Amino acid sequence: MTEDLSFKNRVVVITGAGGGLGRVYALEFAKRGANVVVNDLGGSLGGQGHNARAADVVVAEIKDRFKIEAAANYDSVTDNAAGIVQTAIDRFGRVDVIINNAGILRDSSFAKMQDAAFESVVDVHLNGAYKLSKAAWPYFRRQNFGRVVNTCSPAGLYGNFGQANYSAAKMGLVGFSETLAKEGYKNNINVNCIVPLARSRMTESIIPPHILKNLAPEKIAPMVLYLCHESTKVTNSIFELAAGFYSQIRWERSSGQIFNPSPESFTAEAILDKWSSIVDYTDKPFNKVSHPIQLSDYNALIAKARQLPANSQGSGRIESLKGKVVIVTGAGAGLGKSHALSFAKYGAKVVINDIRDPYTAATEIQKLYGEDSAVADKHDVVTQAQEIIETAIKHYGKVDVLINNAGILRDRSFVKMTDEEWLIVLKVHLYSTYGLCNAVWPVFLKQGGGYIINTTSTSGIYGNFGQANYAAAKAAILGLSKTLALEGLKANIKVNIVAPHAETAMTKTIFSEKELGSHFDPSQVSPFFVLLATDELSKKVGKPVTGQLFEVGGGWCGQTRWQRSKGVVSLQPSPEFLRDNWKNLVDFRQSTHPTSTQDSSMSILQSVTQATESAASKALFKYSERDVILYNLGLGCTSQELKYCYENDPNFQVLPTFGVIPFMSSGNSIKMDSLVENFNYAFLLHGEQYFKLNKFPIPTKGKLKTIGKPIQVLDKGGKAAVIIGGYQTINAETNETLFYNEATFFIRGAHAPKAKQIKNARAKFAVQPFKAPETKPDFEIEITTDINQAAIYRLSGDFNPLHIDPTVAKMSKFPRPILHGLCTLGVTGKVLYEKFGQFDEFKVRFTNVVYPGDRLKVKAWKQPNGVVIFQTFDLDKNYVVLDNAALKLVGGKANL
Numbered sequence: 001m002t003e004d005l006s007f008k009n010r011v012v013v014i015t016g017a018g019g020g021l022g023r024v025y026a027l028e029f030a031k032r033g034a035n036v037v038v039n040d041l042g043g044s045l046g047g048q049g050h051n052a053r054a055a056d057v058v059v060a061e062i063k064d065r066f067k068i069e070a071a072a073n074y075d076s077v078t079d080n081a082a083g084i085v086q087t088a089i090d091r092f093g094r095v096d097v098i099i100n101n102a103g104i105l106r107d108s109s110f111a112k113m114q115d116a117a118f119e120s121v122v123d124v125h126l127n128g129a130y131k132l133s134k135a136a137w138p139y140f141r142r143q144n145f146g147r148v149v150n151t152c153s154p155a156g157l158y159g160n161f162g163q164a165n166y167s168a169a170k171m172g173l174v175g176f177s178e179t180l181a182k183e184g185y186k187n188n189i190n191v192n193c194i195v196p197l198a199r200s201r202m203t204e205s206i207i208p209p210h211i212l213k214n215l216a217p218e219k220i221a222p223m224v225l226y227l228c229h230e231s232t233k234v235t236n237s238i239f240e241l242a243a244g245f246y247s248q249i250r251w252e253r254s255s256g257q258i259f260n261p262s263p264e265s266f267t268a269e270a271i272l273d274k275w276s277s278i279v280d281y282t283d284k285p286f287n288k289v290s291h292p293i294q295l296s297d298y299n300a301l302i303a304k305a306r307q308l309p310a311n312s313q314g315s316g317r318i319e320s321l322k323g324k325v326v327i328v329t330g331a332g333a334g335l336g337k338s339h340a341l342s343f344a345k346y347g348a349k350v351v352i353n354d355i356r357d358p359y360t361a362a363t364e365i366q367k368l369y370g371e372d373s374a375v376a377d378k379h380d381v382v383t384q385a386q387e388i389i390e391t392a393i394k395h396y397g398k399v400d401v402l403i404n405n406a407g408i409l410r411d412r413s414f415v416k417m418t419d420e421e422w423l424i425v426l427k428v429h430l431y432s433t434y435g436l437c438n439a440v441w442p443v444f445l446k447q448g449g450g451y452i453i454n455t456t457s458t459s460g461i462y463g464n465f466g467q468a469n470y471a472a473a474k475a476a477i478l479g480l481s482k483t484l485a486l487e488g489l490k491a492n493i494k495v496n497i498v499a500p501h502a503e504t505a506m507t508k509t510i511f512s513e514k515e516l517g518s519h520f521d522p523s524q525v526s527p528f529f530v531l532l533a534t535d536e537l538s539k540k541v542g543k544p545v546t547g548q549l550f551e552v553g554g555g556w557c558g559q560t561r562w563q564r565s566k567g568v569v570s571l572q573p574s575p576e577f578l579r580d581n582w583k584n585l586v587d588f589r590q591s592t593h594p595t596s597t598q599d600s601s602m603s604i605l606q607s608v609t610q611a612t613e614s615a616a617s618k619a620l621f622k623y624s625e626r627d628v629i630l631y632n633l634g635l636g637c638t639s640q641e642l643k644y645c646y647e648n649d650p651n652f653q654v655l656p657t658f659g660v661i662p663f664m665s666s667g668n669s670i671k672m673d674s675l676v677e678n679f680n681y682a683f684l685l686h687g688e689q690y691f692k693l694n695k696f697p698i699p700t701k702g703k704l705k706t707i708g709k710p711i712q713v714l715d716k717g718g719k720a721a722v723i724i725g726g727y728q729t730i731n732a733e734t735n736e737t738l739f740y741n742e743a744t745f746f747i748r749g750a751h752a753p754k755a756k757q758i759k760n761a762r763a764k765f766a767v768q769p770f771k772a773p774e775t776k777p778d779f780e781i782e783i784t785t786d787i788n789q790a791a792i793y794r795l796s797g798d799f800n801p802l803h804i805d806p807t808v809a810k811m812s813k814f815p816r817p818i819l820h821g822l823c824t825l826g827v828t829g830k831v832l833y834e835k836f837g838q839f840d841e842f843k844v845r846f847t848n849v850v851y852p853g854d855r856l857k858v859k860a861w862k863q864p865n866g867v868v869i870f871q872t873f874d875l876d877k878n879y880v881v882l883d884n885a886a887l888k889l890v891g892g893k894a895n896l
């Protein structure tokens with residue numbers, strides 16, 4: 001199919017269209033025949049100022065280039081969203097598409113975040129999108145057609161340091177969109193979310209320039225156009241995209257664990273005992289792993305749960321809550337009261353906050369657990385967060401745990417929802433959660449840690465008819481919490497999120513007839529909250545449990561995470577490309593589970609780099625004397641060594657380790673991301689290298705071709721996956737084989753499932769063990785690497801930013817850029833070649849990281865049959881960096 005998707009006679013409203021993404025969308029829609037309302041307030045990135053020019057310039061450009069009418073609008077989405085839609089109606093008589101794109105940033109660490117920075121960002125992104133959608137909705141319903149694209153961000157899905165406000169707003173848009181999609185379905189109103197990473201005013205300040213250059217807004221527009229076309233049926237979906245990479249992202253819910261729900265044995269200890277099963281994503285007899293758009297079938301789960309015998313309590317007792325101070329908001333009744341009672345049972349002191357009656361619950365707890373066990377607090381969570389924290393400090397001198405539980409419902413279909421109903425629900429759930437977290441944060445920082453458990457809802461995760469306000473607020477809490485978890489990690493503050501399923505006064509209106517009275521009791525939820533606030537949980541898991549989302553109720557406990565399709569890449573994308581490749585785009589068979597903004601962004605950019613390189617690798621590897629000199633310089637050769645640096649020297653030559661260079665340009669004939677799960681280029685390290693030279697000296701120029709294939713794919717206990725590629729390099733003109741390489745890549749955090757593991761035969765020398773003897777070496781030499789060594793070496797073809805870019809190095813968990821493994825190999829190879837002469841086989845294991853500037857010591861031991869075992873040691877770091885290493889001299893002769 002090649003036919004162009006036309007937008008003739010369609011009217012498209014785009015907010016923030018004076019520049020960046022919005023402008024490119026506007027131009028693309030207009031190019032395809034749409035009348036566009038270019039809305040731009042003309043404000044600065046921080047949201048101040050007013051300047052009509054930005055929208056005018058785009059309108060003029062549209063008219064000039066495409067000879068079609070467009071209209072400028074300068075209203076703010078927060079103050080007059082209806083005015084923006086009105087411009088469409090006044091100028092073009094209808095509105096078909098709205099793109100909620102306008103945004104501002106007010107980044108700051110959570111410790112320093114001001115209320116105004118939180119509120120203004122939520123206001124523009126979330127409330128603005130609500131108001132514009134609300135204004136367009138009646139038109140969409142009447143004409144039985146509408147398309148909405150809301151702009152989310154990786155910061156919303158995964159959290160991002162310094163962006164608590166932005167994460168909340170952007171994730172809020174996900175819950176909001178899911179709800180609108182459900183409500184709009186029967187009127188042919190499609191609502192989707194895009195999660196772009198694009199070059200814009202916003203990203204320019206936070207993404208390194210070499211990455212930015214791939215992030216053109218032109219690569220995002222095709223998806224927006226495709227989603228808005230009348231022939232596109234896609235709705236209620238989320239798409240992550242950048243730089244020509246397009247994928248779908250959806251929720252994945254673990255099969256979880258069922259327990260007998262009766263309070264006698266459904267305890268925090270019982271849950272702790274089965275923790276690994278709760279976070280296990282394999283099918284179980286009672287439940288399958290799922291990719292839902294709604295809550296679990298709790299009726300079926302509780303029916304099965306009730307059949308179970310009493311739960312095992314395991315061997316671990318929970319002691320860490322004794323004397324801890326726990327604030328529970330909305331604790332006068334329902335879930336909050338149940339949480340408070342559960343904490344008190346474990347020896348904690350509870351602050352019972354409730355705006356109506358905190359006293360009855362507090363008295364009940366005091367009667368059970370003593371006068372000092374509870375204190376009532378009647379402050380308003382929306383306006384008196386600070387006072388609530390102070391109640392705890394005044395009575396108990398500290399706060400250890402904050403449970404944000406207070407909530408209200410104002411359910412109403414979107415078409416009827418009033419602005420008051422929207423705002424009050426956001427205030428009670430989202431603004432109060434923010435406010436309380438913000439008020440307790442300095443207390444936790446001072447105390448050296450703390451626990452926050454925020455309450456979300458399945459409506460927030462999946463959206464729910466009639467709950468646009470509640471879904472938006474609860475999803476926003478999710479985004480907020482993910483950022484808090486990231487920011488809190490170093491300070492020992494753990495933040496988790498639970499979507500409870502329980503029948504309370506608040507939820508009475510939304511439970512179906514069938515469910516009411518089926519005893520989804522709060523006691524089936526509270527032990528889970530208790531466990532999340534214990535030290536025992538992280539101790540058992542072996543790392544901090546934080547930033548996680550759980551669904552709990554009726555005796556069932558599960559975890560929910562993001563799953564991303566493998567996606568498709570196009571270097572010259574178009575809406576038609578997406579239409580024609582849609583099946584592949586939404587194919588989840590080779591999915592990943594990104595967990596952080598860095599993780600997600602790096603793997604996207606890697607997919608694009610691979611595709612680019614793969615296109616390039618179809619070409620020849622051509623090299624000249626210039627490339628030879630550059631390679632030799634990259635290994636530290638100097639102008640004192642003319643045979644390596646001057647093409648007219650009679651002995652001009654390339655060092656023999658050049659045999660590892662040509663294969664790098666074809667490395668992407670092996671698609672690493674499809675061989676292992678959770679592949680992330682940022683966590684790839686070169687593990688080992690073997691090569692064989694069939695021709696020496698190596699010609700100083702040539703045209704070569706390399707064909708690579710995976711020969712082994714291994715799993716290292718879930719901690720890493722290893723891919724070993726075999727690469728044959730031939731002279732493209734004579735077909736003569738020049739080199740054979742086996743490269744081992746060690747990918748931290750990846751996993752090779754059984755079905756994908758391969759174990760084909762390897763070269764004999766490559767797998768032979770070569771332990772460094774304990775005897776005195778036959779040869780040793782010190783080499784000082786240059787501080788610029790990686791900067792020069794990369795020009796020979798390995799442009800992995802890990803070796804030059806401090807930001808990428810940090811993402812990969814190194815303090816600064818590291819040296820290429822093959823550079824350490826080459827530096828070592830040079831001194832051994834000069835000492836022992838020509839070799840034809842060579843292998844090493846990279847055992848530790850070398851930093852440019854490090855001093856190295858190479859030691860070598862001559863063996864029978866012309867083998868030389870060697871080892872390279874980093875004198876600055878005091879560790880071995882090349883081990884299990886040997887070379888085989890040509891003809892078995894050594895120059896010793």
Ligand SMILES: CCCCCCC[C@@H](O)CC(=O)SCCNC(=O)CCNC(=O)[C@H](O)C(C)(C)COP(=O)(O)OP(=O)(O)OC[C@H]1O[C@@H](n2cnc3c(N)ncnc32)[C@H](O)[C@@H]1OP(=O)(O)O
Pocket residue numbers: 663664666667668684685686687688716717722743744746798800802818819820821822845846847848849850
């Ligand atoms: C062609 C196109 C693609 C181009 C890509 C270009 C990529 C380059 O730009 C990237 C680079 O140059 S990175 C720089 C060079 N490499 C390094 O610095 C890595 C140094 N090594 C390490 O840090 C650790 O050894 C480390 C982290 C690798 C392993 O350490 P640990 O996690 O402590 O492992 P350990 O517990 O000791 O062992 C676990 C299992 O893994 C095996 N193993 C260990 N080191 C290995 C290594 N270096 N290579 C391969 N396998 C290795 C162990 O044998 C063990 O396996 P098993 O469990 O089966 O016994």
